[in-house]
Amino acid sequence: MANPRIAAVRRELLVRYLDAWAPAALHRSRRVTVALAHAGEDDGGLAEGALRALAEFDDLLAGRRLTLVVLTATDDGLAGRLDAVQRALRTPPDLAVHVVTGEVGRLPAVLAAAGAAGAPTLTVLATADRPAPAPAAFAAFAAGRAAEALLLLGDPARTALDPRAVLRERGHPLVTAVELVADGDVELVAFGTSSGRGLDAFKDAMWAVDEFAGVRYRDPRDPAGHLLDVSLTPHPGPLRRELLAHLAATGPGTVTELRSFTGTETVYRPADTNRVLTALLAAGLVTRSPEHGRLAGDVLITPTAAPAEN
Known part of the structure; x- marks a missing residue:
C-alpha cells in the first residue's frame, strides 16, 4: 500500500501541473487528452484530483473537447466515484470522462480509442508499489501531438527501469526525476517533455506543492543522497x-x-x-x-x- 503522505504529494503535484498545462493546451488545440493509468486497487485520489482540476477550465471548453481517460487495473468503483464528482461539479459535456478496466499494457490502445492522436496529450502512469510495466505500455508516451508523460513509480531500488531512458526513447528529450521520501518509503517521479516551457512548469509545480510533514525530495543523481525540504526556495x-x-x-x-x-x-x-x-x-x-x-x-x-x- 502506498504511503499516504507520499500519495498526497504526488496527487497535488499532478493537480498543480494540470493547472498550468490544461489551459495552455486548450488555447492551442480543439482536442486535449489526459490519460491516467494505474496498476493498483487505489490510485491515491489521482483520478478524482485530475477531474477536479480539469473542471476548473469549463470556461475554455466552448468549441473544444477535453477528455480524461482512466485505465484502472481493477474495478473498484472508480467510475461511480468520478460520475458523482461530475454531477456535483456540473461539468459540461465537453469534458468527457472514460474509465476502462484493464492492465496498464492496454494504455496505447485505450489512447488510440480515445482519439488522442494529433492532439496535446498528457499521459500519467502510476504503478506505486507494483512492478514496472512491460516496455510496450510506454508506447503510449509518444501518443498525441506535443505529448508529455509523467511516471509515478514505486521504490527505485526495487525496479530495474531507467525512467530517463524510457522517456527519451519515446520522444521526450527533456527529462527530470525526483524521489519522494517519507517514513522510510521512497517513490520515484519522472517527467518527460519536448518543451522547455513544459519542463519549467513542471519544476515550478514540484516546488510549489504544500509542505507535507515528513515528506522530502531527493535527487536520484545526488551521490550523497541529501534530503531536501519542499520549499519555494529550496536549500541550494x-x-x-x-x-x-x-x-x-x-x-x-x-x-x-x-x-x-x-x-x-x-x-x-x-x-x-x-x-x-x-x-x-x-x-x-x-x-x-x-x-x-x-x-x-x-x-x-x-x-x-x-x-x-x-
Whole structure:
C-alpha cells in the first residue's frame, strides 16, 4: 500500500501541473487528452484530483473537447466515484470522462480509442508499489501531438527501469526525476517533455506543492543522497555541489548551458541556477566573462576550485 503522505504529494503535484498545462493546451488545440493509468486497487485520489482540476477550465471548453481517460487495473468503483464528482461539479459535456478496466499494457490502445492522436496529450502512469510495466505500455508516451508523460513509480531500488531512458526513447528529450521520501518509503517521479516551457512548469509545480510533514525530495543523481525540504526556495547546497562537479568535469559553460543542466539533470528549477551562481561567484569558486553586468545567458562561467566536500 502506498504511503499516504507520499500519495498526497504526488496527487497535488499532478493537480498543480494540470493547472498550468490544461489551459495552455486548450488555447492551442480543439482536442486535449489526459490519460491516467494505474496498476493498483487505489490510485491515491489521482483520478478524482485530475477531474477536479480539469473542471476548473469549463470556461475554455466552448468549441473544444477535453477528455480524461482512466485505465484502472481493477474495478473498484472508480467510475461511480468520478460520475458523482461530475454531477456535483456540473461539468459540461465537453469534458468527457472514460474509465476502462484493464492492465496498464492496454494504455496505447485505450489512447488510440480515445482519439488522442494529433492532439496535446498528457499521459500519467502510476504503478506505486507494483512492478514496472512491460516496455510496450510506454508506447503510449509518444501518443498525441506535443505529448508529455509523467511516471509515478514505486521504490527505485526495487525496479530495474531507467525512467530517463524510457522517456527519451519515446520522444521526450527533456527529462527530470525526483524521489519522494517519507517514513522510510521512497517513490520515484519522472517527467518527460519536448518543451522547455513544459519542463519549467513542471519544476515550478514540484516546488510549489504544500509542505507535507515528513515528506522530502531527493535527487536520484545526488551521490550523497541529501534530503531536501519542499520549499519555494529550496536549500541550494546540493545544486552548488552538482554545478561545481559539472563544471569540473566539462569545463567552462554559459549560464544558458548551466540552466539547462539544472533543469534536466537535477531536481532544481533552471531559475535556481542564477541564485547559486551568484553565491559561487561571491565565494570565488567560479569566475565569469564578462566580469561585470547582468548574469545573462551568454555569460561564460569558469571553475576556479575543486567542488567542496561538504
